[in-house]
Amino acid sequence: xxxxxxxxxxxxxxxxxxxxxxxxxxxxxxxxxxxxxxxxxxxxxxxxxxxxxxxxxxxxxxxxxxxxxxxxxxxxxxxxxxxxxxxxxxxxxxxxxxxxxxxxxxxxxxxxxxxxxxxxxxxxxxxxxxxxxxxxxxxxxxxxxxxxxxxxxxxxxxxxxxxxxxxxxxxxxxxxxxxxxxxxxxxxxxxxxxxxxxxxxxxxxxxxxxxxxxxxxxxxxxxxxxxxxxxxxxxxxxxxxxxxxxxxxxxxxxxxxxxxxxxxxxxxxxxxxxxxxxxxxxxxxxxxxxxxxxxxxxxxxxxxxxxxxxxxxxxxxxxxxxxxxxxxxxxxxxxxxxxxxxxxxxxxxxxxxxxxxxxxxxxxxxxxxxxxxxxxxxxxxxxxxxxxxxxxxxxxxxxxxxxxxxxxxxxxxxxxxxxxxxxxxxxxxxxxxxxxxxxxxxxxxxxxxxxxxxxxxxxxxxxxxxxxxxxxxxxxxxxxxxxxxxxxxxxxxxxxxxxxxxxxxxxxxxxxxxxxxxxxxxxxxxxxxxxxxxxxxxxxxxxxxxxxxxxxxxxxxxxxxxxxxxxxxxxxxxxxxxxxxxxxxxxxxxxxxxxxxxxxxxxxx
Amino acid sequence: xxxxxxxxxxxxxxxxxxxxxxxxxxxxxxxxxxxxxxxxxxxxxxxxxxxxxxxxxxxxxxxxxxxxxxxxxxxxxxxxxxxxxxxxxxxxxxxxxxxxxxxxxxxxxxxxxxxxxxxxxxxxxxxxxxxxxxxxxxxxxxxxxxxxxxxxxxxxxxxxxxxxxxxxxxxxxxxxxxxxxxxxxxxxxxxxxxxxxxxxxxxxxxxxxxxxxxxxxxxxxxxxxxxxxxxxxxxxxxxxxxxxxxxxxxxxxxxxxxxxxxxxxxxxxxxxxxxxxxxxxxxxxxxxxxxxxxxxxxxxxxxxxxxxxxxx
Numbered sequence: 001x002x003x004x005x006x007x008x009x010x011x012x013x014x015x016x017x018x019x020x021x022x023x024x025x026x027x028x029x030x031x032x033x034x035x036x037x038x039x040x041x042x043x044x045x046x047x048x049x050x051x052x053x054x055x056x057x058x059x060x061x062x063x064x065x066x067x068x069x070x071x072x073x074x075x076x077x078x079x080x081x082x083x084x085x086x087x088x089x090x091x092x093x094x095x096x097x098x099x100x101x102x103x104x105x106x107x108x109x110x111x112x113x114x115x116x117x118x119x120x121x122x123x124x125x126x127x128x129x130x131x132x133x134x135x136x137x138x139x140x141x142x143x144x145x146x147x148x149x150x151x152x153x154x155x156x157x158x159x160x161x162x163x164x165x166x167x168x169x170x171x172x173x174x175x176x177x178x179x180x181x182x183x184x185x186x187x188x189x190x191x192x193x194x195x196x197x198x199x200x201x202x203x204x205x206x207x208x209x210x211x212x213x214x215x216x217x218x219x220x221x222x223x224x225x226x227x228x229x230x231x232x233x234x235x236x237x238x239x240x241x242x243x244x245x246x247x248x249x250x251x252x253x254x255x256x257x258x259x260x261x262x263x264x265x266x267x268x269x270x271x272x273x274x275x276x277x278x279x280x281x282x283x284x285x286x287x288x289x290x291x292x293x294x295x296x297x298x299x300x301x302x303x304x305x306x307x308x309x310x311x312x313x314x315x316x317x318x319x320x321x322x323x324x325x326x327x328x329x330x331x332x333x334x335x336x337x338x339x340x341x342x343x344x345x346x347x348x349x350x351x352x353x354x355x356x357x358x359x360x361x362x363x364x365x366x367x368x369x370x371x372x373x374x375x376x377x378x379x380x381x382x383x384x385x386x387x388x389x390x391x392x393x394x395x396x397x398x399x400x401x402x403x404x405x406x407x408x409x410x411x412x413x414x415x416x417x418x419x420x421x422x423x424x425x426x427x428x429x430x431x432x433x434x435x436x437x438x439x440x441x442x443x444x445x446x447x448x449x450x451x452x453x454x455x456x457x458x459x460x461x462x463x464x465x466x467x468x469x470x471x472x473x474x475x476x477x478x479x480x481x482x483x484x485x486x487x488x489x490x491x492x493x494x495x496x497x498x499x500x501x502x503x504x505x506x507x508x509x510x511x512x513x514x515x516x517x518x519x520x521x522x523x524x525x526x527x528x529x530x531x532x533x534x535x536x537x538x539x540x541x542x543x544x545x546x547x548x549x550x551x552x553x554x555x556x557x558x559x560x561x562x563x564x565x566x567x568x569x570x571x572x573x574x575x576x577x578x579x580x581x582x583x584x585x586x587x588x589x590x591x592x593x594x595x596x597x598x599x600x601x602x603x604x605x
Numbered sequence: 606x607x608x609x610x611x612x613x614x615x616x617x618x619x620x621x622x623x624x625x626x627x628x629x630x631x632x633x634x635x636x637x638x639x640x641x642x643x644x645x646x647x648x649x650x651x652x653x654x655x656x657x658x659x660x661x662x663x664x665x666x667x668x669x670x671x672x673x674x675x676x677x678x679x680x681x682x683x684x685x686x687x688x689x690x691x692x693x694x695x696x697x698x699x700x701x702x703x704x705x706x707x708x709x710x711x712x713x714x715x716x717x718x719x720x721x722x723x724x725x726x727x728x729x730x731x732x733x734x735x736x737x738x739x740x741x742x743x744x745x746x747x748x749x750x751x752x753x754x755x756x757x758x759x760x761x762x763x764x765x766x767x768x769x770x771x772x773x774x775x776x777x778x779x780x781x782x783x784x785x786x787x788x789x790x791x792x793x794x795x796x797x798x799x800x801x802x803x804x805x806x807x808x809x810x811x812x813x814x815x816x817x818x819x820x821x822x823x824x825x826x827x828x829x830x831x832x833x834x835x836x837x838x839x840x841x842x843x844x845x846x847x848x849x850x851x852x853x854x855x856x857x858x859x860x861x862x863x864x865x866x867x868x869x870x871x872x873x874x875x876x877x878x879x880x881x882x883x884x885x886x887x888x889x890x891x892x893x894x895x896x897x898x899x900x901x902x903x904x905x906x907x908x909x910x911x912x913x914x915x916x917x
Contacts, residue, residue, distance in 0.1 A: 133659070137644060143649075157655065228774060230772075232875060233865065234772065484648075516649055
């Protein structure tokens with residue numbers, strides 16, 4: 001038994017806590033307790049792709065730009081840059097000035113010296129994303145976009161060594177605080193990449209000191225630093241004592257709840273919360289009970305338990321309201337959709353739903369019109385999503401809330417359409433191809449409970465119009481592979497904004513992105529031409545018009561059926577103030593506070 | 606004894622090779638391609654190839670097998686594909702929390718089940734026996750998930766005796782509040798099947814001649830049951846307990862998930878979700894080796910408990 005107790009303490013010895021320099025007595029500390037429903041993978045910005053790691057990273061590292069906390073749709077503002085970038089007339093050169101006096105947090109890598117943030121740190125950080133050794137999941141943010149950078153990548157692939165000291169024409173620092181980025185093509189929306197939470201500055205000394213273990217040693221210029229870390233279990237952040245002076249402010253907004261936030265936060269020194277304690281809790285039941293017992297202060301991962309605390313109209317049930325629990329309900333910047341493989345063949349077999357002949361388009365339209373999206377929302381999502389009509393979700397630049405899809409649920413019309421194009425029913429009630437050959441649709445999903453519900457809904461929907469459906473079950477990684485090879489006929493997919501710009505969604509249908517993000521393998525000359533035009537335009541009415549035409553084109557070809565966007569229901573204890581879910585910022589706690597006067601009124605379980 | 610141990614250790618080699626072949630074959634057959642999972646939301650074929658090259662999954666099977674063998678014999682199982690953490694450290698650091706729950710759980714459940722088994726065997730056929738056996742049958746047919754959810758709800762939420770979940774990184778006494786409920790769940794879950802099993806062991810023993818002889822000699826019932834019968838029952842009980850131990854390490858993932866215990870079971874589940882083959886293969890191998898070693902230890906303990914046992 002003694003050995004067991006001793007072993008329990010072993011992890012700590014391996015990951016010693018950084019001694020806190022905060023003079024505040026522990027009992028006076030403001031601590032926010034959060035949960036993650038899945039484990040993080042690490043905190044090296046260039047090496048992670050999961051949401052939870054990004055949440056922590058965004059508290060430790062500083063991107064050049066960020067978003068106003070309250071403005072919707074998301075509005076870019078400077079972060080460590082003095083102003084928004086100066087963009088050349090051709091939209092190819094971005095120039096930024098970094099604020100002086102910003103320093104990295106303490107770390108042995110700096111040998112006890114204060115290490116100022118310099119433009120070179122951002123250039124180094126950007127290069128790390130494309131270094132093949134880091135196999136960064138976000139390399140796409142920079143690959144093919146910066147003059148001279150791809151050549152360096154090719155060289156690294158040949159030599160096995162990325163030359164960080166080599167000059168890159170598109171990445172220049174004319175002086176220690178000026179950064180110049182030259183793009184290969186016109187792009188007026190590259191600023192969003194510079195505001196991407198993972199594109200924060202890392203110090204080369206730190207990366208070189210910790211090498212392969214850089215994921216466990218994040219050192220940034222952001223408001224927090226890592227205090228304790230037990231992988232996949234506990235993450236503790238504390239105020240970075242070297243963080244610059246930053247006061248809460250936000251652009252004027254018209255949202256009524258914003259005023260209360262402004263009133264409680266305006267002018268406060270940030271961060272106002274001393275510690276962020278994050279527990280990884282895999283199970284919804286544990287997260288729910290922990291919140292009810294006020295072991296945690298905010299909870300946003302209770303989708304399956306929503307009927308316990310929400311009324312059918314999406315309001316907080318009265319027992320919780322009476323306890324002072326707060327609800328922040330918003331639609332995530334994401335879309336879910338059913339994609340149809342539009343390629344003529346799958347492997348070397350003909351694709352029953354592929355191609356752009358009228359009968360094939362009619363078949364895809366019929367499938368789309370027979371799929372009962374309302375059932376998906378009511379039964380599978382338990383009412384926790386809204387119908388999506390436009391490929392760009394709410395909160396993202398380019399979203400059009402008034403838009404209505406031409407693909408509405410109408411099984412009768414779908415049947416008539418199939419009859420018209422010669423998909424005749426046989427004796428068994430199932431239809432065949434117009435040439436009389438057997439017609440079998442294949443729908444792919446993973447062998448998990450949630451997907452089984454989608455399978456059943458799909459089967460019911462297809463039975464209504466006499467289409468025979470077979471379900472292909474594969475592991476998630478295998479489906480990703482098959483999808484990138486255009487070898488899946490139909491599948492549900494979802495996309496959440498990497499950055500709040502319509503381009504992040506419209507690129508999913510761009511022909512040359514087949515094999516990458518274009519799972520429908522959709523190749524439309526008309527769509528591609530419009531998309532290429534849109535890439536050269538800044539956000540605005542002109543680009544919105546192109547997006548509208550592209551959406552109509554996609555619908556006419558029926559490459560996707562847009563289904564829904566999920567709600568995010570965030571529950572907060574009564575003493576948590578200043579929270580408003582941002583479409584893409586994941587570190588709202590930087591802008592929040594804990595009101596000690598309300599703590600006694602916290603729900604007693 | 607020494608020659609027996611050496612012989613058994615030599616027998617490990619083909620067993621371990623068999624397990625390695627099985628793990629290697631299963632991963633390559635059903636494991637899927639991890640490169641697509643690691644590549645992120647948007648990736649091109651060059652990036653996929655780069656990842657496959659770095660992971661070594663682009664190599665011919667015989668090369669991959671050679672690397673695997675080298676890893677096993679050097680003890681360096683590489684790094685996790687998902688986190689970059691050294692696999693050997695990962696397993697070692699998760700061992701403490703798992704054992705902190707499992708050891709008290711096993712000790713308590715074995716002790717209580719032995720006591721109950723003895724009691725019902727002694728009162729065999731009477732109401733006590735019947736009621737306890739009915740309770741065991743009912744208890745055994747309830748899923749562990751139900752036990753976890755109900756006990757967590759009652760003791761953590763309604764009564765607020767223990768935290769809902771969590772772990773004290775500092776270890777030591779601070780762990781106690783976090784351990785009691787998971788241990789209690791583990792004990793409750795294993796109590797019913799163990800009691801039934803141990804009752805059967807006792808029933809086998811009390812019908813033997815030496816028991817009749819002991820009673821005929823006038824020994825007290827306590828001495829007959831508590832000393833003579835108990836000593837003979839220890840051998841099958843020991844086998845049962847020891848065989849469970851390695852499997853429990855990786856198999857207690859439900860308890861670890863619900864109570865957020867950073868143990869091996871939870872880590873294995875995470876590795877499976879992430880197709881993190883280095884972690885999966887390391888844990889599979891470690892559990893297999895632990896099983897073999899525990900079997901050997903059990904055989905040695907037989908001899909210690911009952912000197913009549915010959916190790917051949």
